[in-house]
Amino acid sequence: MAVADDGVAACRINSPIYVNEYLRYAKPELQIKGFAMPALRRSARIYSMLNKIFRPIGSYGWRPDIVHETYYSRNGFSPLGSKVVLTVFDMIHELYPHLFSSSDRTSEFKKIAVDRADHVVCISESTQQDLVRIFGVPVEKTSVVHLGFALTGSEVVKLPSKSRPFLLYVGSRGGYKNFDRLLAAYASCNELRNEYDLVAFGGGVFNAREHTLIEGFGLNDSQVCHIGGGDSVLAALYRQAVLFVYPSLYEGFGIPPLEAMSFDCPVACSNTSSMPEVVGDAAIKFNPREVDSIASALVALSTSSERRVDLIDRGRTRLKLFSWDKCAQQTLEVYRKVLS
16 A cells, blocks of 8 residues: 555555456456466465565565555565555464464464564454464554455345254354364254254365264254355345354354344354454354353254344344444554554
């Protein structure tokens, strides 16, 4: 970002090689410097190498006042004299290192990028606290800027036939996402498995291990099913679900609960990391490490229409605290602080 003499800021997105639909169809005034590429198999490493070569901003003859790095790299690419702002989304690699390959250097590069930055934006107070505690970053070098949400979908979508009401899970399912304990909680309670199905949206179809786990719990493909699709399908699922369940052990922020609230879908979620910060009093919370706690929360919410109505009302109020416009405005305030 560069600020002209008249005080007007000009922004440029430097993304030499990208696979990103948002950038592909972005407005021309964003001044995107780069080339859209197809999502080819095994292309990630090649694209990454090309980006390391072509990423330096100086090659475009532009000297920005601020360079905002949106992920972690070992080498900086801002020209001399430019301030550097970095966004840190979570501290999952540091808190759950066993979930990642020994060759994964994300945490190492994150520390280098944090040390290099003039200021660090954290997407939640939880992430900020973890960053300060784990990396020893001075808190005054950080700011919290919450994310927004923007899922829309007004068209009617025909979903796969579901004869019973269902509980909805969204996203990837491995590791800290804690889907296995959700399955165990669902299977452990006759009231849940006899009255409701469990629908998992996104994250790819169930793998062999998950099928084995589902069968081991005595469940079948009708009770626990996977549905894929785009935003319109997800919006339709939020509208029709009895509740949305978010059992993650850790989240840097967590957009899905806000998406669910925006479609009047009551939320049950973990009481850890950033999730209480995001949902406030607009969700029923449980201990994600205890199967009984998850099951009790799901039963309490699914069997009480009064509780669901109350959480829907609270959710509508909670949503007013989060938007992309607010995120953009607070990010701009960070830029002004850095330049001052």
